[in-house]
Amino acid sequence: MFIILVLLLVLMILGAIVALESRDLLSGIISLGIIGFALTVIFLLLQAPDLAIVQIVIETITLVILIAAVLKTTKTDTTDEIGLPKMTLWLIGLAFIVIFLISAYKSCQHLPEFGSPVLRMAQYYIDQGFAVTGASNLVAAVILDFRGYDTLGEATVLFTSVAGVIAVLRKVGRTRP
């Protein structure tokens, strides 16, 4: 179990590196899909089918939208090179890796055992969720009854982001360069 999780995490990191380094945007996006689908397998292994369903459908449709958007644009990476020598960039990257590794090691020592909840509230949800809400899917009971405010905020954020996308990409009001 643990070995499979580590292997999937290594695969995700490799996919992210390939997506960053490839000059062709299409292959970059396709290798970005490795991250999402490996995350789906991880959710299934950790017995979270709700998250797995959401993750796999979101990943598929975002990949389709990104590919359809990329096929209409330049298809090549047009980021400018930073004007620093390569050795300096490597040193900065290594310094950040060391800092994050040290802080992650320090903070992981205080984490509780994997799978045991930190909050006493979670135990109340598991014990009383079905009796209080009447929903046999505990995840739906939590996100729509106990934590309804969060879902309301999420839906509003999605609405606002769609309004933003339409406002930025609209045809009316764009000046010709």
Place this chain on the structure above:
Amino acid sequence: MRGMTIIVKRITQLMTPSIFLLGVYVILHGHLTPGGGFAGGVLIAGAFVLMVLAFGLEETKSEIHKWHVSFSESLGIFLFWFLAVLGLIQGTYLFYNMLAKGVVAIPGRLFSAGIIPLCNLAIGIEVAAALYAIFLTLAVLKMVEKL
């Protein structure tokens, strides 16, 4: 945007109703089985996206979809806020579950858990419209062509 070959079109004709129906099922059974409004809404949006990609803009008349999309997007978010504020109108707190949960409606049936299925329905409408609107804006309507 033109359509694809006859193979893709035929497969799409076979697959699209099943995907749409699966989305509706996932939304309606969100309080009983894994899934919910978000996943089902994305599935419904995926059915529309598949149809537009396979058949092209002219054949699916996607230009008139813009009005429907913006209407159902606003309808979904309005329904969700309405369900949330309904508790306040009755004099209780936000998201008060005022429908029958376990007394009249047996837990485990389709009609149970009070307003949770209605919230799932509202989220499903909103998410489906949102993702389809992003797809129409970003990929199809040729707005990013000459930047």
